[in-house]
Amino acid sequence: MLKLFKKRQNIFIMHMHDQAAATLAGMEALVAYFKDQNPDAAAELTRKEKEADEYRRIMIYELNKTFITPFDREDLFALSRTVDDVLDYAFSTLEEVELLKVTPTSYMQRIAALLRDAANELLMAVDRLEDYPGVANEHAQRAKALENKVEMLYREALAELFDGIEDTKHVMKVFKYREVYRHLSNAADRGDEAANVIASIVMKKG
Numbered sequence: 001m002l003k004l005f006k007k008r009q010n011i012f013i014m015h016m017h018d019q020a021a022a023t024l025a026g027m028e029a030l031v032a033y034f035k036d037q038n039p040d041a042a043a044e045l046t047r048k049e050k051e052a053d054e055y056r057r058i059m060i061y062e063l064n065k066t067f068i069t070p071f072d073r074e075d076l077f078a079l080s081r082t083v084d085d086v087l088d089y090a091f092s093t094l095e096e097v098e099l100l101k102v103t104p105t106s107y108m109q110r111i112a113a114l115l116r117d118a119a120n121e122l123l124m125a126v127d128r129l130e131d132y133p134g135v136a137n138e139h140a141q142r143a144k145a146l147e148n149k150v151e152m153l154y155r156e157a158l159a160e161l162f163d164g165i166e167d168t169k170h171v172m173k174v175f176k177y178r179e180v181y182r183h184l185s186n187a188a189d190r191g192d193e194a195a196n197v198i199a200s201i202v203m204k205k206g
Contacts, residue, residue: 023086
């Protein structure tokens with residue numbers, strides 16, 4: 001009898017949870033990769049990027065075939081897109097590191113850890129979006145605060161990278177490492193945008 005009164009799970013929240021969870025797992029793999037460039041961590045990040053893409057395809061399919069959605073259709077699409085971008089930039093970071101033969105720096109390791117923490121906040125926000133929107137917004141704001149920390153580290157890393165350029169070899173290092181830092185910064189920017197979408201959903205729901 002109790003099953004008759006059990007609240008039906010919001011299918012869009014379920015799909016967003018799956019995508020955000022895969023994104024968090026991917027960011028954890030990036031953190032692990034930056035420690036020692038373990039190929040297993042790289043393979044895990046690649047798997048999670050593909051897995052998250054599949055969850056996004058399913059989300060878009062559901063949006064296209066559902067007439068009435070629990071939240072604004074454009075907001076759901078934007079949230080899925082921005083969360084997808086976070087992991088895409090993590091994956092492109094991995095590609096750039098391997099292509100350019102970059103040795104991860106302490107700045108990269110610290111930034112990756114912050115991105116992982118922000119991904120966790122986004123996942124918690126998604127999980128609480130329907131029943132506890134106020135709490136979801138708190139998690140979104142924490143994700144934004146972490147993005148600010150990433151940007152501070154990004155600027156520090158670039159300042160150190162450009163300091164005391166002496167020869168062509170150093171110039172080449174600057175170009176390669178700056179490219180990796182840029183991808184990490186872009187991941188943070190997309191996480192910040194995802195947090196803004198969550199805040200917008202909460203505002204409209206309230």
